[in-house]
Amino acid sequence: MAQVYTRDMPVDIDATVMGNRRLSADYNVLAIDAPEIASRARPGQFVMMKTSRGLDPLLRRPFSIFEILRDDGGAPRGVSLLNKRVGGGTSLLYQAESGARLACLGPLGRPFEPVDPPAEAWMVAGGVGLAPFLTLAEALHARATPTMLFYGARHAGELYCVDRFETLGVRVVLATEDGSRGAHGRVTAPLESALSRRPLGEPLKLYVCGPTAMMRACAALAASHGRACDVSLEQVMGCGLGGCYSCVVLARDDSGRPHHTRTCIDGPVFEASRIVWDAVDAH
């Protein structure tokens, strides 16, 4: 059965950009002044951002909350986004200057449910799929859950913020497609061997976010190794609030029947076993 969560009422902030740290030619971390969102956000939730003030682009864009930013006293002050430039909206966020104002609606979506020890949490991230995991790692750290991060990218230059995870006590396993850092190839390879080495009696849960093909592969690995697995899906979203039915994924209900299910309010986090993977468009 799908987990039940009570959603905190989302708020819409005409938020000020507090900083923009460019990590590479395509990735940046955008800091946004939005205390009301920061104080409500839970791990894995997202915001809907206006990427400009005018009509171009028209719709908002969904972004995972990457960090909760706190002031010197530790009070939630804002959120940051790990943004990857893929089109018009993400390009605008890449270029955004401090002081710019952009509407930010959130927090939205079903959060990750962190497991408690003795269970372990194994996070699996591909590329910008890293974004929802820093907040999850913090929540796991707070409850002292042993945590791993399997993190893959195309090359070493696209692996970001690894130290941030290590500081939280996360054991990090890296993989790059060109072998420039960590294991050579896909991150699912080290994941698979780790799963195989792991006695079934020692409980663990997988949390996965990344390209469709990667999530599908992880779902299959989880199933064959009998492990719980949550995925965070990235469908195109028109509203983020359940209003438009654009963001659906084919997911099975309790009786096993597949339905088009809204990822913005019933997700983005789903039990991997509910998803009809063959029906998910690879992008």
Place this chain on the structure above:
Amino acid sequence: MAQVYTRDMPVDIDATVMGNRRLSADYNVLAIDAPEIASRARPGQFVMMKTSRGLDPLLRRPFSIFEILRDDGGAPRGVSLLNKRVGGGTSLLYQAESGARLACLGPLGRPFEPVDPPAEAWMVAGGVGLAPFLTLAEALHARATPTMLFYGARHAGELYCVDRFETLGVRVVLATEDGSRGAHGRVTAPLESALSRRPLGEPLKLYVCGPTAMMRACAALAASHGRACDVSLEQVMGCGLGGCYSCVVLARDDSGRPHHTRTCIDGPVFEASRIVWDAVDAH
């Protein structure tokens, strides 16, 4: 007969904003790095500016060239625009930051023809209608033509750059609608008395730019005092190049027949007597 001019080939520059000096809550002077335009521009010509990089707004906006900016060696380096915030596009130019890049097409349109001494040049500006006159004043100064500027605005806070004209030897007569500086009321009142005091044997030419009502009044004054008068019209322009026929004004041809005449290529400067003023929409 309409004067003949050979147009310099306009160029389109992906220009960098070099500076933005805000004069008031609505007016600013935007400096633009565009040597190729600066070196070709003639007094009273205009440019077509993209006010954003995206589709909002879609069309370019026409702006008089306010100043020719020169580098330390005196070489034309760029142009500045005197921008008044009235809608979406002008708001974007008001906010534009140094370093931003905006496409700038020019120089465009029929320039003012400066008169030579002993004739005098009397410039009449209302509000942002000041914009085309600084370049004209420079040209007149260069040929030592005695020059006056009648300049009206709503209040003292909206009279800009008067010293710039005075430096060029221009005698400036000011008027404000609330009497906060210069004559109290419309600028046409001091103009009218000056015209009345002026012996007909002493040649002069009027150059007018401002709200439609003001231009119409000046045209009438010029006619009744038997003076040549050029006006610079501000019609809505789609292309600035003669392609769309959006910018027409009803102007008489040599035989006196009124035709819809394109202000972007046959103007913006017209002999006032050619215009059918009652057909010009007041805005």
Place this chain on the structure above:
Amino acid sequence: MDLSLNIGSLRLKNPLIAASGCFGYGVEYADIVDLSTLGGVAVKGLFLSEREGHPPPRIVETPSGMLNAIGLQGIGVHRFIREKLPELRERRAVVIVNICGTTLDEYVEVARILSDAAGVAALELNISCPNIKEGGITFGCSLTGTHAVVSAVRKVTRLPVIPKLTPNVTDVASFARAAEEAGADAVSLVNTFLAMAIDVRTRRPRLSNIVGGLSGPAIRPIAVRMVYECRNTVKLPIIGMGGIATVDDVLEFMIAGANAVQVGTANFVDPFIWSRLLDGLRRYMRDEKIARLQDLVGTVDTTAREQAWISS
């Protein structure tokens, strides 16, 4: 200040209605919007039974607009009455149910069932959805089809009947007239424009359904023209929509001839738009000294502009 209006026997406290398909079943927004402050809530199009709709991708953004081909995914009229209507009643929403059918009988059946349900304020007949093959727009693109659906539904309900017109026709006003003659209480327009987008790398349509409906600010000038044409043709209340995103857009539709408006796509961009629009309407009424907002309807001043200057 009076912002209210009547549609048949139904009184709306203001002209702002959430557009069908753009506001879920209303309940999705209940914790961020006080539904009772809206003129009405048009819920997602309902068939008799559940429908899964089209596979994703279902939307794609286009210049100042978006295409959608949701394919009328929905829970069907029975589950709607059981699962959604009670909460909508509790929230005191004025519920306008957007109904669909693949056959005339289905429209009639859905209308009959909803007429017996407590808490339904009006029926909007979706005869204009461009995203399903059977039914729907085949009625909406034929004058006799429109007349037939409206009069058949009219016979089985005392609720206000509001056929929703498609803009994908040569002469939308003739459809408004057909609706009027068939006994409609109002017409709403426009539904989306049939449109298409192609990914030039894959050469595949960007929507799984190949074509979809264009909505958003891009279409507003066409929609305003259509409202204006209908206002010149029928006496019925008109609910105008298509690209409304600001209070000036609401006013533009009303001045063109709309008694009320719906807001769809802009609600995706700004789910808190409703209070902004309401405030803006009140401000305009104060500035322009308008006591009854309905006095604004159809007041566009089309007296000839200075045409006389030219003899040709």
Place this chain on the structure above:
Amino acid sequence: MDLSLNIGSLRLKNPLIAASGCFGYGVEYADIVDLSTLGGVAVKGLFLSEREGHPPPRIVETPSGMLNAIGLQGIGVHRFIREKLPELRERRAVVIVNICGTTLDEYVEVARILSDAAGVAALELNISCPNIKEGGITFGCSLTGTHAVVSAVRKVTRLPVIPKLTPNVTDVASFARAAEEAGADAVSLVNTFLAMAIDVRTRRPRLSNIVGGLSGPAIRPIAVRMVYECRNTVKLPIIGMGGIATVDDVLEFMIAGANAVQVGTANFVDPFIWSRLLDGLRRYMRDEKIARLQDLVGTVDTTAREQAWISS
């Protein structure tokens, strides 16, 4: 790399044509664009005699688009031949003359006169201008009217005849078919969408003509859909347009089924667009290994997407 195509007996060196009414008489652009590098130049719509058109305001910007009601101001066919055609010939422009008429006889007369003039490459029949009351669109909105104009003009000219279709109809493809049956060499589409904008302070229409035609990126998805429908209906070459502003837009129209395209509104924004589009086409052909650009026409892959996953 072969970018050329044929329209009847006419060979265009590439598919990029300046859209009528958006490029003056071509000569206005002659000093900034090498006219001989364009596939063609469709000049401003011409009647038999001069016309002053509508008073200003004639355009207004709308979201990602613009309305125009120029009212076909023009110098008439005789002055065109005398004053503009010689320079266009000298510049080696492929001149497509957009012709208008208030009556069928006027179309025929204008076509006959132009057929005798040296330097005219093709005739585009404007039966779709929404901005004039008489003639024009009354032909374009009726199948028999379309057939009548095309076959009448067909009889008096050996130039390629290209009726330009209006999008303001229920089924544009049936008009393409009527044009094909009447002997057209190609069809061009779309002309502008009838639309309106109102100033909510003055409550007056923003255009002197009350209504005008919507063009620009806003309409592109509708235009692409219409080209796709026509491609599925006729064999004729199709000249697609409506909101093209980038090379991807050109490609989208071609993949949907257009053999050539016209660019209108975007030329206002960027008069140097032509070389950018040409470069982009060449780059795409290189990247995608396409030797003949015409091989791309109508290649949209509409094989069913993963519909099978749902039984409903």
